[in-house]
Amino acid sequence: MERxxxxxxxxxxxxxxxxxxxxxxVSVDVSPGEVLGVIGPNGAGKTTLFNVICGxxxxxxxxxxxxxxxxxxxxxxxxxxxxxxxxxxxVGLFDGLTVLENVMVGAHRxxxxxxxxxxxxxxxxxxxxRRLRDRAVEALTxxxxxxxxxRLPGTLxxxxxxxxxxxxxxACDPALLMLDEPAGGLDARELTDLGELIGSLGSSVAVMLVxxxxxxxxxxxxxxxxxxxxxxxxxxxxxxxxxxxxxLEAYLGREAEPADAMSATGAADAHD
Amino acid sequence: MFGRxxxxxxxxxxxxxxxxxxVAGLVLLFLTDSLSAYRDLQLADGAYYFCVLAGLTVLxxxxxxxxxxxxxxxxxxxxxxxxxxxxxxxxxxxxxAAAVVTLIVGIPVGVAASRLRGPYLAGxxxxxxxxxxxxxxxxPSAFGGENGLAINxxxxxxxxGPTFPLERWQAWIACIGAxxxxxxxxxxxxxxVGRSMRAVRDDxxxxxxxxxxxxRWQTLAFVLSATAAxxxxxxxxxxxxxxxxxxxxxxxxxTLLAGVVIGGxxxxxxxxxGAALLVLLPNWTTDVANxxxxxxxxxxxxxxxxxxLVLIVAMLAWPSGIQGGVRAIARxxxxxxxxxxxxxxxx
Numbered sequence: 001m002e003r004x005x006x007x008x009x010x011x012x013x014x015x016x017x018x019x020x021x022x023x024x025x026v027s028v029d030v031s032p033g034e035v036l037g038v039i040g041p042n043g044a045g046k047t048t049l050f051n052v053i054c055g056x057x058x059x060x061x062x063x064x065x066x067x068x069x070x071x072x073x074x075x076x077x078x079x080x081x082x083x084x085x086x087x088x089x090x091v092g093l094f095d096g097l098t099v100l101e102n103v104m105v106g107a108h109r110x111x112x113x114x115x116x117x118x119x120x121x122x123x124x125x126x127x128x129x130r131r132l133r134d135r136a137v138e139a140l141t142x143x144x145x146x147x148x149x150x151r152l153p154g155t156l157x158x159x160x161x162x163x164x165x166x167x168x169x170x171a172c173d174p175a176l177l178m179l180d181e182p183a184g185g186l187d188a189r190e191l192t193d194l195g196e197l198i199g200s201l202g203s204s205v206a207v208m209l210v211x212x213x214x215x216x217x218x219x220x221x222x223x224x225x226x227x228x229x230x231x232x233x234x235x236x237x238x239x240x241x242x243x244x245x246x247x248l249e250a251y252l253g254r255e256a257e258p259a260d261a262m263s264a265t266g267a268a269d270a271h272d
Numbered sequence: 273m274f275g276r277x278x279x280x281x282x283x284x285x286x287x288x289x290x291x292x293x294x295v296a297g298l299v300l301l302f303l304t305d306s307l308s309a310y311r312d313l314q315l316a317d318g319a320y321y322f323c324v325l326a327g328l329t330v331l332x333x334x335x336x337x338x339x340x341x342x343x344x345x346x347x348x349x350x351x352x353x354x355x356x357x358x359x360x361x362x363x364x365x366x367x368x369a370a371a372v373v374t375l376i377v378g379i380p381v382g383v384a385a386s387r388l389r390g391p392y393l394a395g396x397x398x399x400x401x402x403x404x405x406x407x408x409x410x411x412p413s414a415f416g417g418e419n420g421l422a423i424n425x426x427x428x429x430x431x432x433g434p435t436f437p438l439e440r441w442q443a444w445i446a447c448i449g450a451x452x453x454x455x456x457x458x459x460x461x462x463x464x465v466g467r468s469m470r471a472v473r474d475d476x477x478x479x480x481x482x483x484x485x486x487x488r489w490q491t492l493a494f495v496l497s498a499t500a501a502x503x504x505x506x507x508x509x510x511x512x513x514x515x516x517x518x519x520x521x522x523x524x525x526x527t528l529l530a531g532v533v534i535g536g537x538x539x540x541x542x543x544x545x546g547a548a549l550l551v552l553l554p555n556w557t558t559d560v561a562n563x564x565x566x567x568x569x570x571x572x573x574x575x576x577x578x579x580x581l582v583l584i585v586a587m588l589a590w591p592s593g594i595q596g597g598v599r600a601i602a603r604x605x606x607x608x609x610x611x612x613x614x615x616x617x618x619x
Contacts, residue, residue: 054481080483088481094474097467104464105471109483111464115492121285121459129464172482 006068007031007206008053008084008176013062015048015230022048023059024230032175033203037221037238038210041250044227046210047089050180053208054079054086066176080109085174089181091161093153099164100149103136106168110135139167143197159190166197177201179209183216195220218242226250289458293451300447304440312439313511314551319446320507322547323453325531326540327500330457332529333538334466335493336473337385341397343525344404345498347517348374349505351408354421354515363426367449367506374502375495382494386487401525405517420516423509446507453500457540460496469493534586536593545594553579 008030015023023045030036038046051057053064055074064071066082079086085106094102113128140146143163153161162185169177179198183191191213198207198220211217217224218238226234226241228250234241241247304312324342331337349370356366381400388396408415415421428441460466471479472489480486509515531550536542554575561574590597 056477075480076477077480077483077485079481086481088478092475092478094471094478096470096474101467101470105467105479105482105484108464108468113464115465118463118465119456119459121289121455121463123284123286125459125463126284126286132464168482 006065007034008208009065010049010053011063011065013049013052013059013064015045015052015057015059021230023052025062026227026230026232028225028232028235030176030206030208032206034223035198035207035209035221037217037224038208038227039212039214039217039224040227043229044250045230046227047180048230049227050086050178050208050210053084053178080172080174083173083175084178085169085172085176086178087165087169087180087182089184091153091158091165093161093165093168095152095154098150098152099140099145099156100133100136102153102164103139103168103171104129104132106139106171107132107135109172135171135173136167139171140164142170143167144193158185159187162186166194175204176206176208179207179211181211182209183211183213191216285459285462288462289455292458293455296454297447297451300443300451304443304447307443309437309439312437312443314555316439316443316446316507316511318547318551319443319450320504320511321528321531321550322450322543323504323507324501324528325535325543325546325550326450326453326457327497327504328528329532329535329538329540329543329546330461330466330469330500331493331497332532334461334473335469335490337490337494338390338394338529339385339397339494339497340394340522340525340529341381341400341404342497342501342528343520343522344401345374345378345501346505346508346524347405347408347515347520348377349502350509350515350519351415351421351505352502353506353509354423357423357509358421363445363510367445367503367510370506370509371499371503374505375499378495378498378502379491382491382498383487385494386490398522398525401520401522405520408517416516418517420514420519422514425513426510442511446511449503449507453503454540457496457500461540465492530583534583534593536590536595536597539593539595541598542593542595549594553582557582 008028010026010028012025012027013023014021014025026045026049028036028038028049038049040046048057052059053071053074055076055078058073064074066084071082094105097105111128111132113125116122117125137146137149140149143166145160145163145167148156148160148164153164156164162182166179166182169179182194182198186194195216198209201207209217209221221238223236224234224238224241225232226244226247228246233246233250234244236244300315304315307315324346328339328342331339352373353366353370356369361369381397384396385393408420409417412418425438426441426445428436428438432441468479468484468489469492471482472484472486476486479489508519512519527550531546532543534549535544535546557575557578560578561571564571564574566574586594590600592600
């Protein structure tokens with residue numbers, strides 16, 4: 001444990017909405033260089049877990065820590081400064097901003113110009129803008145969408161918009177990248193590209209992703225956490241978790257044969 | 273040649289805003305010189321309206337917040353200028369103070385505004401617009417009650433010659449104020465500040481996940497636009513010579529918002545259109561009404577009806593405001609010339 005620089009650690013988090021327990025003592029860890037998939041049936045608490053980490057939902061109990069420091073009362077707007085970036089379900093781009101501006105907003109944590117220099121249009125503000133633009137162009141180039149930099153997001157195909165959203169998250173140079181349904185709406189080739197990109201993030205970035213697309217999760221993630229009714233029912237390598245009887249039961253009920261379960265979730269093809 | 277000018281302008285925001293201000297200043301100088309005294313006063317009216325509309329267009333267009341209370345901010349600036357003028361302050365510090373005092377008043381209102389959305393924000397700022405001018409009636413000894421305060425007209429400096437008309441001097445003062453507003457707001461809109469405001473406007477959750485403090489950016493936009501409105505109010509006091517609560521009815525705040533929307537939301541050029549409309553349209557509709565020999569019942573109400581009609585027609589014709597319409601026409605022209613270009617190259 002001590003060898004690795006600590007990443008994100010979620011301990012015994014409990015969240016309830018009214019009488020319904022959304023998370024019942026969930027503990028999850030993700031370390032740098034690791035790609036963690038969070039899966040589970042609808043309503044299992046995946047998005048709630050993401051929202052707890054991002055500070056949108058306050059847990060009743062439990063602790064969060066990031067790089068060894070407790071993440072007391074997280075505010076969503078402090079995450080970027082901590083090196084935590086998150087993409088939203090769908091795309092969540094700023095419709096009135098060009099693609100380049102969208103990604104420059106993602107690099108906001110590196111903005112240094114103060115209000116006074118911006119109001120007076122001082123060169124310092126321009127230099128700062130140019131730095132942000134360079135970062136944004138770099139992120140867009142990495143995702144192969146630098147040629148649409150001047151377009152508005154609404155004029156682009158959905159898959160390109162998703163890539164821009166990912167570029168915006170990468171522009172803050174995150175140490176933890178949280179992807180909420182990154183595979184949604186993408187075709188097979190785009191999924192391969194996305195998988196390669198996630199694989200290329202390197203050993204300093206921890207990735208945590210929620211998705212329903214089992215092939216994708218199994219092929220991209222190093223480790224998978226399965227949530228069901230607000231509890232972690234499995235945690236391990238994708239190959240192991242796939243055959244865990246509790247996981248099969250959560251997805252398909254007790255009677256299911258393992259083979260049926262695999263083809264139904266679509267996970268078997270990717271396993272071999 | 274044209275390309276080289278473009279390359280120079282691309283170099284820096286400061287250069288662009290200075291060129292903009294200098295060119296606009298020269299145009300205004302020429303205008304004030306050639307216009308009659310009456311038209312100069314109208315130009316002065318337009319200039320202080322522009323200050324308010326420019327601030328409001330940044331607030332509503334870039335930051336996505338609505339304010340029905342900017343008439344009240346004008347009142348704050350106007351009363352500040354009038355009180356300080358009575359206390360013997362010189363013109364420049366008096367106008368600067370009008371802006372600063374309004375800035376300070378704008379902070380708590382802006383903080384409150386950043387926590388409110390949609391109809392609640394409209395309602396709160398509406399209450400502000402209705403409530404604040406009523407204070408003048410409440411404290412007649414300080415604010416002169418219904419009659420308000422008189423403010424000494426500015427005197428043109430002797431260096432301009434003994435025959436320099438007062439109206440032209442007032443137009444200069446108001447136009448200089450408007451140019452200051454142009455300078456600051458142009459820089460703001462074209463900086464990371466403007467981008468952050470627009471990001472917050474488009475998606476608050478995505479903006480906060482990018483590290484933008486949503487409330488802070490909204491408060492900033494609100495305070496900035498309140499300050500511009502305060503300067504506009506101070507200029508109004510200097511140009512009109514009196515400050516009274518009757519000058520800041522709720523209708524003023526609504527008219528300001530209408531001017532911003534019709535001019536083109538979020539565009540500083542749109543604020544110029546809006547200011548021109550606010551000054552010219554009431555006069556024009558009154559002239560039209562008077563030109564028909566109608567009974568006084570009708571002719572008194574016709575201007576308001578025509579005003580409303582013009583607003584409706586304008587919004588139907590240009591849903592994104594006059595400036596939006598101008599842009600669409602320009603783009604169509606540009607597309608037409610772009611089609612021609614390959615042919616030219618072949619020739």
